[in-house]
Amino acid sequence: MIYGLTKDSLNKYEKVLGLDMDGTLIKVKSGSKYPTNSSDWKLWDDSKVIEKINEYNEKGYGIIIITN
Numbered sequence: 001m002i003y004g005l006t007k008d009s010l011n012k013y014e015k016v017l018g019l020d021m022d023g024t025l026i027k028v029k030s031g032s033k034y035p036t037n038s039s040d041w042k043l044w045d046d047s048k049v050i051e052k053i054n055e056y057n058e059k060g061y062g063i064i065i066i067t068n
Helices: 007-011 049-058
Strands: 015-020 026-028 041-043 061-066
Touching: 015 049, 049 061
Parallel strands: 015 061
Antiparallel strands: 026 041
């Protein structure tokens, strides 16, 4: 499902950073292959994920997070 993504919203960016959520930005907290519930996840690296997304956003990138 796509939230808030339109052709017009993407056209304002010269650059776009697309990131996969599962296994890239977040990982399963319990260690199982798939999350057991909606709170069974954590950031892949607490100190770097948000910092890097903000860094690219400040450089003018549109940020797209992709998941299934």
